[in-house]
Amino acid sequence: MGDRTDASSSARRTRRRALASGAVVVMGLLAGVAPVGAGAAGLAGTTVSPTAIPNADFSAGHRSWRVSTRTESTIITRGSHHAMRLKNRSTAAKRTLALSSVPGSTGFVAGSTVVVRAEVSSSRRRGVAGLHLVERSASGTALRSVSAPSKRVYSGYRTVRTSITIPSATRRVSVRLFVRGARRDQSIRFRNITYRVVPPAASSPGPTEPDPGATPTEPTASAPTAPAPGVGCSSLNDPSQRVLTFADEFDGSSVDASKWRVRDDDHLSFDAAYLKKENVTVRNGALTIAGRRMSEAKTVSGGQSQRWYSTGYLDTIGKFSQEHGRWEMRAKLPTDGTRTRGVWPAFWLRGDRTAGEIDIMETYGSPSTQTRYNPSSSYQATLWQDTNLGPKAGKWTAWAHQDWQTHTPAVYEGYHVYGVNWMADCLQFTIDDTVFATVSTKDVPWMSTAFSGPFNIRLNMQVGSSYWGMPDRQNTKDAFDYVVDYVRVYRPGS
Template sequence: MSTQDPSTAGTRPAGGRRSAPHRLAAAAAAAAVASTVSLLVAAPQAGAATTNLVANPTMERSTTGWFASSSFALARVAGGHGGGYAVRLRNAATTTRTGVVNDTVNTVRSTTAGHVYAASAWVRSSTPRRAVSLRLMEYRGRTYLGQKVGTMTLPDTGWHKVSTVYTARTTGATVDVNVLGVRLPAGASVLVDDVTLRDATPVVPPPADPGTPGDPTGTTRAGWTLKWADEFDGADVDATRWKVDDLSTYGDGNSELACLMDRPENVFTSGGVLTIRARREAAPVRCGDRDARFPSGREYTSGMLRTTAAWQYGRIEMRAQLPTAQGVSKGLWPGFWMRPAGGGTGELDILETIGSGPGGTEWNKIHQTVWYDYSGTHPRQTFTATTDVDPSAGFHTYAAEWEPGVIRWYVDDRLTYTRTTATTPWLDEAFGKPFVIRLNMAVGGSWPGSPDATTTFPADYRVDYVRVYQR
C-alpha cells in the first residue's frame, strides 16, 4: 500500500489501457512515424470565469471567512502578494504536519453538474522547496463526492501561483476551497494570498455535423448511416453489446498496475453516461489466480469493455470526457481503440491519452496510431493532436473513418490525421477483417509511468456514446 496522499488531509470528514502485451520492448524499439499538430477544439464561454466566488480572497483587512486546521495558527501579516497583507499558516505543533487554510463556508453554494470550477492562489514560503497544494472538494452535506488537487514545490522564497480545476459531478452540491502546506516542520509556515475560484465552464460545441439536415438524432452523417450505437441510457452496461473484462487481465505486457474488474465500483452507467473508474484501493485486490507479479493483490483497479459485435470499415465515433486533467493525473492511460475480432494483425488507436503530474505536458494531447503487429514487422505510425482546451473539462468527440485503403482521424469533427496505402503500404493487409471496439483505462504502464502522490483517485473516464456508421 502507498502512504496517504498529503492532499487528503483536511478538517472535514470525507464521506488499462489495453491488456494485450503490445508495448513490448521489441515494439517500443521499432521506429515510429510520428508528428504533432495544435488543434483548437473550443473557446472559453463568453462571460465565463469573470466573477471570483471567494468571499474574502485577499485577506487584506481580516481573516474572516477562513480558518486553519487543528494545531495550526492563522494570522494576517504584512508582505502580501503585490503588497498589503496575506495570511500566514503556521505549524504550532511539535511534529511535522500538513496544515489547511479552509473556507469557513463552502465557496460554491450550489454546483451545476458538468460545470468547471477553476481555482488559484498565490503562495510563499520562508524556506525553499516547500510543497503547497490547492484543493477543491465537492460535498453534498457531509458526503464527499470528489476532488481535484494542484500541488507545487516552491523553488524559492518568492510568490508563486498554484492552481487546479474541478468538474462538478452533481447539481446542488457545494465546493470547498483549501490551501495546504504539505508536511510543514514544527514552527514552519506558508503565506497565502489572492485566492480565486471561478465558474470557468467552457463551451463544448455539438458535433459540427451531427447528422443530415433535419436529423437531430445523428442516425445519418454526411454519407454515413448509423448501424450500431450505445447511448448508455440503461441502468446497467448492456451485456448484449459489451463484454466487461473481469480479473483475468491486467496488462502485464505493458507493466500496468490495475486489475481490470467487472463490478459497479469500476464500470457503471448513470444519467446516460458510461463511467470507467480507476481506483486506488484501501486494501490489495487479488486479480485472478495467475497474477505472478502481484500474488498478494494489486493496489489499483480499473475496467475494460469490448463490443460483442465486430465491423469491417465504418466511422467509429465516441463522445467522452477524459480523466487526464493537468497536474493530477500521472499514471492514467485511457483508450478508445480496435482489435481484430479473431486476433492477428492490426490495431487502430482512435484515441490514447496519458495523464501528467505537476509541470507535465501530456494533459491536452490526443495520440492516434495504427499498428501492423507488436513485434516490429512494420513500424507503427502515430500522430499527436494537441488541443487548446482541457479535454478533461468537458465532453468532446473522437472518431476514425476506416475505408478500403484509408483511415482518417477526427477530434470534434476536425480532421487531424490520415493514413493511406500510399503512406502505409500494409494498411489493407493489416485491416482486411472485422474489428471490435475496446474502451479501457489503464493505471501505470511503460508509457505513462506509475501514479504519484499528486494523482487524484478515483479517476473517471466518462463516455456519453459510442456509434458505428457505415456507407
C-alpha cells in the same frame, strides 16, 4: 542532443535551448535541440514555396537544421549530393539522435496533403528510424504532429515517409528525423529529403514526383478514376454518406449485455491496475469507467505484481464487429493535470482475425515521469501492424490538435467527440468533426493486410505506463472517472 565537435559549434553551445514542451515530439522522444548554422529567425521567409523545406538537400551546410545534444554533426558531400551525418557522443547506453528543420513558409492551399520522404542509414544495426511532421501556426507554435511507421536501421539506406493534411493557408510544417536506440559512437546518415503537395480536391492522382537517388523501376499506370488519398475517408464525415449500424446511448441503468462484455477479476500485463466489473456502471445517460485506489493491493502474477488501483474494461468481442465505416465516441476524459499520473483511458479497435489495432483515442495523465512534457492536454491516435510484436512491427502515430506549448485548450476540459473514418485505402482521425490526421495505404502499405476483416470495439482505462509513469500516492489521486456519453458506428452508404 548534441555537443557539436566542429569549430562552428563551439560558439553556439551557450545558445542551446529546449524545444517548447513536446513541440515536435511523438511519445516524448526529443529532449532538446541545439541551433545549427543560421538561427530560425528570418529563415521561414526565405522559402519561395510552401512545398520547400529550407535547405532540404544540405547544400548550405547546417543552415536551418538543428541537431540533438551530445551529437556530432557533419555534412558529407559526394559530387553534387549531400548528406547529414550524426554521431552519438553521449555516454548513455542508448539514446535518440535527432535532426529537426526550422518551419517552412506559409501559403498552402487549405486541405492540401504534404508528403515527405527521407533516406536513413546507420553504421550499426542498432536502433529504429522515424520521421515526424509537425503542423505549426504562422508564428511557429506546434499544433500537432504525425509520424511515419518506424523502421530498423542498418548500413544500407532505408526510406521513411509520411504525410500531413494542412487545414489553413496560414499553417507551416517542420520535419524531425531521428533514430531511437543509438549506441555510443554510432553514426547515422540522412539524405534525399523531399517534399510534395497533393491538392485537396484532386479527382485522380497525378504522376508521382521521382525520388532523387532511387533505383529506377518500370512505371505503372494509375487508374484515372482512383480517388486521391483520404477522399474516400472524408466522405464519411457527411452524415448522408453513412448508415448507423451500432449505437449505445447508455440510457439504461446497467451495461447492455447484448452489446458489451465486461471483464472481471482480471489484469493486463503492462499496467498497474486490477480489472473489476463493478467499476463499469451506467446511470444518468452515461457509461462510467471508474479508477479507484483499493484499501489493499491485489497480488497478481505477470507484470506489476502489486496492484493498488482497480479499473474497468469492456469490449464487443463476439457481439459486434465491422470492417470499414466510421466509429465515434463522445466522452469526458479523466486525465486533468492534477495528480493523474498513470491514468490512461482509451477507445480502440482490434481485429477479429488479424493482430492489427486502431487506437482512436489514448491519452495519459500528468504529471508524467517525462517531466518535459504534459501529455494530458492532448491525445494520441496510433495504428499497429501487429499488437503482439508492438514496435518491432509497423507503427504509425499522430498527436491531436492541441497546442503543446501552452497546453490549452486541454482535451480533458469538457466532452469531445473522438472519431475515425476507415476505408479500404485510408484512415482519417477526427475530433469534434474536425480532421486532424489522414493516412493512406500508399504511405503505410501494411495497413492493407493488418486492417482486413472486421474489428471489435474496446473501451478501457489502464492505470500505469512504463513510459509516462506508474501511479503513486503523491502524484495519483484515489478516484477518477472516464465518462462516455455514447458510442456509435456507421457503415459507408446512403
